[in-house]
Amino acid sequence: MRYDLADVFTDTPLGGNQLAVFTELTAVDATAMQAIALEMNLSETVFLRPAEAGGDVRAKLYSTVCEVDFAGHPLLGTAAVLAQHLVAEETTLRVETNVGIVPVTTRRLAEDRYTAWMRQPHPKISPVPDEQAAQLLAVLDLEQSLLPVTLYDAGIPHLYLMTDSPEAVRAIIPDFPALGRAAGESRARINVFALTGPTTAVTRMFSPYDRVPEDPACGSAAGPLAAHLVRHRLLASGVQLTLSQGEAVNRPSTLYAQAVADQDDIQSIDVGGGVCLIGSGRLRLPGPGGGAARPADRTVTA
Structure with a gap:
């Protein structure tokens, strides 16, 4: 293969x-x-x-x-x-x-x-109960989220918490089992971010359920994050947001996201970046009879 x-x-x-x-x-x-x-x-x-x-x-x-x-x-x-x-x-x-x-x-x-x-597909948006939001903040050792803790789901559920400084984002030492319990039945990934300028932010995404518990660069989270900021009027609709991620796991990453939205509706979400x-x-695998895997019929080349 x-x-x-x-x-x-x-x-x-x-x-x-x-x-x-x-x-x-x-x-x-x-x-x-x-x-x-x-x-x-x-x-x-x-x-x-x-x-x-x-x-x-x-x-x-x-x-x-x-x-x-x-x-x-x-x-x-x-x-x-x-x-x-x-x-x-x-x-x-x-x-x-x-x-x-x-x-x-x-x-x-x-x-x-x-x-x-x-x-990107348009996400479903759900408020997070105050008790759950408080539990998430306690696990992350944060005093508050500057925006309401909100769940966005476009195929992978993501929770968003906003801190007041990039230093607070970088200082988090995640307790992954506790984060998994705090996320509850949604099994959502937890995103903590802070603005570093009018159109820039630093973010971290924690995934307590995977063997890669902190993602270096999460595209499925970047789009809803831009929409979240637009909905709360911290980013103008249609303006590109630049996200820095991955520093904590030695995989520096830059993501770009743009959302056309208002407080109640999302018209479009685009996410981009570089690819190397x-x-x-x-990969060699045994076939059904214990021999080599069956040769591929063809290779997908679009």
């Missing part, structure tokens, strides 16, 4: 969020895909399949512990991996996910460097 490796939300190899994309249509089931994702031990691993619903390709997304319906850096990285086989300098691919088709536009900067932007293609390889 061939795979490509990419670093997403960075213009420098060995930064950003790591990704493996399996491009060959090798016959493996959900159990095998989950085991392979654990073997790769990255935030997410992507397995490509033929399109089924009018898109260009279907992406199956797996964390180290479960299939996920939607994620940000895997779709941007997948589009760049596929774009390397295309002639055009700029291309848009319609990637099928469990929450629908996500268009991703890539632009080639060099042989192995790309920028990629995606139009850093390598490729093959």
